[in-house]
Amino acid sequence: MTFTLPALPYSYDALQPYMSKETLEYHHDKHHQAYVTNGNNLLKGTEWEGKSLEDIVKGSFGKNAGLFNNAGQHYNHMHFWNWMKPNGGGAIPGKLEKAIVSSLGSVEKMKEDFIQAGVTQFGSGWCWLAVQDGKVIITKTANGESPLVHGATPILGCDVWEHSYYIDYRNRRPDYVKAFIENMVNWSYVEEMFEAATK
Ligand code: MN3
Numbered sequence: 001m002t003f004t005l006p007a008l009p010y011s012y013d014a015l016q017p018y019m020s021k022e023t024l025e026y027h028h029d030k031h032h033q034a035y036v037t038n039g040n041n042l043l044k045g046t047e048w049e050g051k052s053l054e055d056i057v058k059g060s061f062g063k064n065a066g067l068f069n070n071a072g073q074h075y076n077h078m079h080f081w082n083w084m085k086p087n088g089g090g091a092i093p094g095k096l097e098k099a100i101v102s103s104l105g106s107v108e109k110m111k112e113d114f115i116q117a118g119v120t121q122f123g124s125g126w127c128w129l130a131v132q133d134g135k136v137i138i139t140k141t142a143n144g145e146s147p148l149v150h151g152a153t154p155i156l157g158c159d160v161w162e163h164s165y166y167i168d169y170r171n172r173r174p175d176y177v178k179a180f181i182e183n184m185v186n187w188s189y190v191e192e193m194f195e196a197a198t199k
Contacts, residue, residue, distance in 0.1 A: 002040050002043070003035075003036045003039045003040050003043070003053070003071070003074050004036065005028075005032055005033050005036045006078060006081065008024065008028055008081055009081055009082060009085075010085065010086055012024045012025055012028075014085075014086040015084060015086060015088075015184060018168075018179045018180070018183050018184050019084070019168060019179075019184065020167060020168050022167050023164070023165070023167045023168055026163065026167070027159075027163055027164060028077075028081065031077075031163050032073075032074070032077045035070045035071075035073040035074045035077065036070075036074055038066075038070045039067065039070035039071050039074050042064070042066050042067040042070060043056065043067060043071070046060075046064065046067060047059075048060060048067070053071065053074065053075050053078070054075065054148065056071045057071050057072050057075050057146075057148055057149065058148060058149060061145075061149040068144065069143060069144045070144070071144075072143075072144030072145060072146060072149070073143075073144040075146065075148070076126060076144065076146055076157060076159065077159070079154070079157065079189075079193075080157060080159055082186060082189045083156055083157060083158075083185060083186055083189055083190065084180070084184045084185065084186055085184070085185075085186035085189075088183055088184040088185045088186055088187075089181075089182050089183045089184065089185055089187075090187070091187070092107060092187050092190075092191075093187055093188065093191040095191070095194075095195075096187070096190065096191045096194045099135075099136050099194065099198075100129075100136050103135040103136040103137065104136060104138065110129070110136075110138065111181050111182070113138045114127055114129065114138055114158070114177070114181050115127075115174065115177045115178055115181060117138050117139065117140040118140065118158055118160045118173065118174075118177035118180075119173055119174050119177060120140065121140040121141075121142070121160050122142075123142065124142065124143055124160070124161040124162070125140060125141050125142040125143055125145070125160055125161070126140065126141050126145075126146065126157045126158060126159055126160060127139070127140045127157070127158050127160060127177065128140065128141065128146065128147050128154050128156065128157045128158075129154075129155050129156040129157075129190070130147035130152040130153055130154045130155060131152060131153045131155055131194065131197040131198060132147070132151065132152035132153070134198060136155075136194075137152060139152070153193070153196075153197035154193070155190050155193040155194045155197060156185065156190045156193075158177055158180045158181070160173060160176075160177065164176070
């Protein structure tokens with residue numbers, strides 16, 4: 001396959017006041033586009049040409065750092081745009097909520113630990129809800145990595161690279177991750193990924 005930049009599933013100003021039009025313009029049109037362009041160039045002539053995005057991400061991890069970084073970030077951002085929505089947050093769909101409570105104690109504890117994971121990721125990276133052995137876990141990864149290359153299936157990720165929040169929050173990463181988990185998450189999309197991961 002070759003990588004293509006998807007359109008944002010909402011308008012650039014749809015996530016205000018939590019994420020600005022300017023942030024989304026830079027993040028989607030410049031940063032994600034660069035991963036797509038560089039990823040396509042680095043994919044050419046490799047053994048992964050013609051493979052699915054997930055197979056490229058898993059296959060190139062530890063073997064081809066340049067390709068992995070760009071393909072990994074393309075995978076992460078493809079989902080990231082869908083993990084957010086205007087008027088996000090709110091009630092978590094029943095089955096997913098049950099799994100969160102049984103794996104992590106409570107929804108409040110999940111949010112607390114998710115924020116903590118995002119805040120303590122040193123430098124660029126992501127914090128995650130993922131499914132491993134049927135349980136919901138919280139984890140964090142550096143740079144373009146995701147739970148996909150660490151034996152789990154991501155169901156929600158928050159981009160904690162500075163390009164994701166510095167225009168709106170400056171150095172206040174905790175405020176950004178809190179706004180993300182409280183007010184921006186598209187829980188229906190998380191539920192879809194949870195259902196697929198636990199089939
Ligand atoms: Mn990003």
